[in-house]
Amino acid sequence: MESTSLEKTGFFARAWLPLKSLPEKLKPKVAELASQIIKLGKDDPRRVAHSLKVGLALNVVSLLFYLLPLYNDFGVSAAWALMTVVFVFEYSVGATLGKGLNRGFATLIGGALSVVAHQIACLSGEIAEPIMLGFFVFLQAAASTFIRFFPKIKAKYDYALVIFILTFSMISASGFRDDDIIKIASRRLSTVLIGGSVCVIICILICPVWAGLDLHNLIAANIEKLGNFLQEFGNEFFKTPKEGETEDDRSFLQQYKSVLTSKSTEESLANHAKWEPGHGQFQFRHPWNLYLKIGTLTRQCAYRIDALNGYLNTEIQTSSEMRHKIEEVYREMSLESGKALKELALAIKTMGQPSAATSIHLKNSKSAAKSLSSLFKSNVWGDTDLAAAVPVATVASLLIDVVACTEKIAQSVYELASMANFKSIDATLSPEKSQIRQQDDVKPPAKVDCPYVCVTVNEPTPAISGNENPSLTMATRISDS
Amino acid sequence: MESTSLEKTGFFARAWLPLKSLPEKLKPKVAELASQIIKLGKDDPRRVAHSLKVGLALNVVSLLFYLLPLYNDFGVSAAWALMTVVFVFEYSVGATLGKGLNRGFATLIGGALSVVAHQIACLSGEIAEPIMLGFFVFLQAAASTFIRFFPKIKAKYDYALVIFILTFSMISASGFRDDDIIKIASRRLSTVLIGGSVCVIICILICPVWAGLDLHNLIAANIEKLGNFLQEFGNEFFKTPKEGETEDDRSFLQQYKSVLTSKSTEESLANHAKWEPGHGQFQFRHPWNLYLKIGTLTRQCAYRIDALNGYLNTEIQTSSEMRHKIEEVYREMSLESGKALKELALAIKTMGQPSAATSIHLKNSKSAAKSLSSLFKSNVWGDTDLAAAVPVATVASLLIDVVACTEKIAQSVYELASMANFKSIDATLSPEKSQIRQQDDVKPPAKVDCPYVCVTVNEPTPAISGNENPSLTMATRISDS
Numbered sequence: 001m002e003s004t005s006l007e008k009t010g011f012f013a014r015a016w017l018p019l020k021s022l023p024e025k026l027k028p029k030v031a032e033l034a035s036q037i038i039k040l041g042k043d044d045p046r047r048v049a050h051s052l053k054v055g056l057a058l059n060v061v062s063l064l065f066y067l068l069p070l071y072n073d074f075g076v077s078a079a080w081a082l083m084t085v086v087f088v089f090e091y092s093v094g095a096t097l098g099k100g101l102n103r104g105f106a107t108l109i110g111g112a113l114s115v116v117a118h119q120i121a122c123l124s125g126e127i128a129e130p131i132m133l134g135f136f137v138f139l140q141a142a143a144s145t146f147i148r149f150f151p152k153i154k155a156k157y158d159y160a161l162v163i164f165i166l167t168f169s170m171i172s173a174s175g176f177r178d179d180d181i182i183k184i185a186s187r188r189l190s191t192v193l194i195g196g197s198v199c200v201i202i203c204i205l206i207c208p209v210w211a212g213l214d215l216h217n218l219i220a221a222n223i224e225k226l227g228n229f230l231q232e233f234g235n236e237f238f239k240t241p242k243e244g245e246t247e248d249d250r251s252f253l254q255q256y257k258s259v260l261t262s263k264s265t266e267e268s269l270a271n272h273a274k275w276e277p278g279h280g281q282f283q284f285r286h287p288w289n290l291y292l293k294i295g296t297l298t299r300q301c302a303y304r305i306d307a308l309n310g311y312l313n314t315e316i317q318t319s320s321e322m323r324h325k326i327e328e329v330y331r332e333m334s335l336e337s338g339k340a341l342k343e344l345a346l347a348i349k350t351m352g353q354p355s356a357a358t359s360i361h362l363k364n365s366k367s368a369a370k371s372l373s374s375l376f377k378s379n380v381w382g383d384t385d386l387a388a389a390v391p392v393a394t395v396a397s398l399l400i401d402v403v404a405c406t407e408k409i410a411q412s413v414y415e416l417a418s419m420a421n422f423k424s425i426d427a428t429l430s431p432e433k434s435q436i437r438q439q440d441d442v443k444p445p446a447k448v449d450c451p452y453v454c455v456t457v458n459e460p461t462p463a464i465s466g467n468e469n470p471s472l473t474m475a476t477r478i479s480d481s
Numbered sequence: 482m483e484s485t486s487l488e489k490t491g492f493f494a495r496a497w498l499p500l501k502s503l504p505e506k507l508k509p510k511v512a513e514l515a516s517q518i519i520k521l522g523k524d525d526p527r528r529v530a531h532s533l534k535v536g537l538a539l540n541v542v543s544l545l546f547y548l549l550p551l552y553n554d555f556g557v558s559a560a561w562a563l564m565t566v567v568f569v570f571e572y573s574v575g576a577t578l579g580k581g582l583n584r585g586f587a588t589l590i591g592g593a594l595s596v597v598a599h600q601i602a603c604l605s606g607e608i609a610e611p612i613m614l615g616f617f618v619f620l621q622a623a624a625s626t627f628i629r630f631f632p633k634i635k636a637k638y639d640y641a642l643v644i645f646i647l648t649f650s651m652i653s654a655s656g657f658r659d660d661d662i663i664k665i666a667s668r669r670l671s672t673v674l675i676g677g678s679v680c681v682i683i684c685i686l687i688c689p690v691w692a693g694l695d696l697h698n699l700i701a702a703n704i705e706k707l708g709n710f711l712q713e714f715g716n717e718f719f720k721t722p723k724e725g726e727t728e729d730d731r732s733f734l735q736q737y738k739s740v741l742t743s744k745s746t747e748e749s750l751a752n753h754a755k756w757e758p759g760h761g762q763f764q765f766r767h768p769w770n771l772y773l774k775i776g777t778l779t780r781q782c783a784y785r786i787d788a789l790n791g792y793l794n795t796e797i798q799t800s801s802e803m804r805h806k807i808e809e810v811y812r813e814m815s816l817e818s819g820k821a822l823k824e825l826a827l828a829i830k831t832m833g834q835p836s837a838a839t840s841i842h843l844k845n846s847k848s849a850a851k852s853l854s855s856l857f858k859s860n861v862w863g864d865t866d867l868a869a870a871v872p873v874a875t876v877a878s879l880l881i882d883v884v885a886c887t888e889k890i891a892q893s894v895y896e897l898a899s900m901a902n903f904k905s906i907d908a909t910l911s912p913e914k915s916q917i918r919q920q921d922d923v924k925p926p927a928k929v930d931c932p933y934v935c936v937t938v939n940e941p942t943p944a945i946s947g948n949e950n951p952s953l954t955m956a957t958r959i960s961d962s
Contacts, residue, residue: 036631037627040627040630040631041627047627047630048627050626051622051623051624051626051627052623054622054623054626054646055618055619055620055622055623055626056619058618058619058622058646058650059615059618059619062614062615062618062650062653062654065654065655065657065658066611066614066615066654066657071658076557076655078654079651079654079655082647082650082651082654083647083651086643086646086647086650087643087647130547133543133547134540134543134547137536137539137540137543138536138537138539138540139536141532141535141536141539142532142533142535142536143532145531145532145535145536146518146521146522146528146529146532149521149528150517150521162567162568165535165539165567166563166564166567166568169539169543169563169567170560170563170564172543173543173546173547173559173560173563174546174557174560176546176547177546177552264745376871389870389874390857390874390875390877390878393870393871393874393875394871394874394875394878396871397871397875
């Protein structure tokens, strides 16, 4: 007996144990999930605001059901207003406006055409009517679906085409069972308009998220990240590796990596920004395409920086005399282009004309590149074999590329400052910078004086650019300056 | 009188002229549009088939309206079936299945929860009911919208969350006006299931487009493009530029550029492929992630090739003795890795084990890289200054990288061949290749013998890779071989 009771106790205890420990096992998982949620919200509190806004918009539109007079007007069609809110309400104002306008116009055109199709089908008699309707639905769906394959149309009007197919098919089919097709079409149009307007109004009035502002800040932040890397590159490349130093200590150098993959973010932000009305310091026709151009140039520069990053742990096998010489030049090139980039980032951020310091840094970096070229021609390398010279030479050609990239970025930022009427330099000058300006009256590069250049944005191939040969262009570029 | 009549004639003639010429002006535009449409269809005839399939699916679902017994069952809810077809029918089977399953499950869960919410709200009395309902709608919409910000969830279940919000809000709100909420919910679920099933059936039965097959072919084609470039690179680099030769003559060399930007296409194809059932030679759990790994390695190789492409027009300023020596080695490295890549592409295309010739080409390219290294250490460069040596040295380090990349790609392809049970080599051997095999009994690289390696797919940074220093790894890599 005793042993059986013990066995029983043992059985229950065994069964109970995992259940008892369950809350303790779940605890860390729940805690982790909670911390993830908090992190997501803290990283960008606008996400929380957006979630609440969607909830609010759905509730406002639900009034079409809850308030009897409204429900009497719209009936079950009120569901379309809910649907519009769910599909149209996007994170940024631009995306919401773009989808709302696409949906509104597509519903209008789809509705009108389906009414016409219905009238034609009615003329053909009761038996032929569904056949005619089916034919029209087939025709418009196939044609619209095919049009969606055009890349340019897909980029801008894909959603409109989907809604066009939907509206046309649904009103045609509903019209077959309900003769008052005009009423169906107008109810659908008005509910879509109500839903769309609620989205747009709530999106703009409560904590608006402007895609344009996000793009503006992203571009400035990316340029700044490259500047940070370049300011530190000289120190890191020439320092002797210390023991006990881990990769973590240099994680600040790796910030630039996010720039390498920001292309699609920039493009979608620019697409949305074009739908946005003027807001803050941005006019309606703000030159958003120029941001894409600057983004592309920044990414080209980032590809070189990524290559440079690969040489950070190289042991430099040259004579100490030579090492001393190149150290000075390499440091100067990298530091000065880094400073120039950070000045440019600051100019974009504050929407002021780039400071005079920018052109001084640009000039310094170019003259350093020039002295590097003569250093290489001087042939003081002695018996250094080529295998040892390869990294030194490659870093040189990458740095020369970086200097050239920096100048291109500077030109585009000057162009942007002129086209977007950035504040004049005097308004944004800090006392320190105005001193620099008095010391040296350097003009921005000549090309900048003709601001209205046609902008074509093509993402060039990454890595070392197209048909440009660093060592050849080294000569041309330097003789230009 | 006469002059007035003449004037009148003149007036009409002037008004008529632009109208008369209108058709002629429109003609070229219409012709251009037509040729664009024809090109789009010819490039991939499956696009035409897809458009027709969408039209067919919409017509099948429209029967819910046209056939009276069906309409009596579903009523206006039949519109949800149309809506499901419009939103769920995608180009590939995988994408359609993924969206259909997302939509089906989200409707099921959203519907069930909204019924529960409705019951709770009903308990709270007539006045409090809409307030409770509004609260629930707000809560679920805000929570679901916030969850959509998690990147992992967004990638896979974004559509499910949107449909969940929609279903919950709509059934809750409709339930307020119509007490038979179970009927509303079940009608919505059944119409969504009908629409989804029609999509999936038509998508699979009529000219199915398999995302998996597309991914398979894309990866093989990309490797082949790199092979084509490398096979020609030696010739192009060392030939003296002829007069009258334009960029067009070498456009075949630029095919590789599409590889640089194929990342997002590969990822979305792989995402869709994972939803697909077994088809043709592909099992249900085909190792699609391995394709992404191969794709990433191929792109890394393409970044080097892009850099090589930048050196095609360089004038080589070395002594003719040196030039002769490097020419032989450079040609061998590039040609042999090109051939190896093309063999690998062929193996993927035919789903056969990589041929024995592959490992011969790999071996040859590695031994060429080895002799290059000793050539560089021999210091026969004489007085060549460093500025002139930079391009030669950079091309060398890029070629060494390409050889290493090729080997990595080969290893992953061997891994794929083993995991996906590609046909044994004997079954696919052409007579020519079996001769090669008899001549030389080379084994594939040793690492390949352990096929079940954990695959982590991270897109590495483009351009010259992360922390690898070509000149340093040159030594290690060659001493390995």
